[in-house]
Amino acid sequence: MNIGFEKGTVLNLEQMIDYAEGGVVSKxxxxxxxxxxxxxxxxxxxxxxxxxxPYNAVVQVLDGQAEISINRQPHILKAGQTIIMPANVPHALHAIKRFKMLLSMVKG
Incomplete structure (x- = not known):
């Protein structure tokens, strides 16, 4: 199902979502x-x-800086970096600086 984005067009993901003061936004x-x-x-x-x-999750940081913990092991990521979080393994995210990411969830 397509959620408001035209397939076959060029997208600038970093520009497609805004920050909310004191909050988290998802699209x-x-x-x-x-x-x-x-x-x-x-x-x-x-x-x-x-x-x-229950999904493998790929986080691609588009802007800013985050600490992403996988099984309580912290990783510091900045714009341009990616990490894969395995299915069924505890993970957490914390914005060191405000940040934007693309989360890709894949069964398997």
Whole structure:
């Protein structure tokens, strides 16, 4: 299912989502039975508490800087960097500086 974005067009993902002061914004790009793509923006200090997902998750940082913990092992990522979070392993995100990311969730 396409969620408001035309397939076959060039997208600038970093420009397609804005920051919200003191908050987190998400915008679904596409959703299918096998996974989805979602844009997120996090204001400085915001994040997602530790959780698990049945999907493998690829985080591509588009702007800013974040600490992403996988199984309580912290990783510092900045714009242009990517990390893969394995399915069913605890992970968390924290905005060191406000940041934007593309989250790709893939079954399997």
């Amino acid at each position: 679904q790009v596409i959703k299918t039975d096998s996974g989805n793509l979602t844009l997120f923006s996090f204001d400085e200090g915001q994040g997602l508490t530790e959780h698990t997902s």
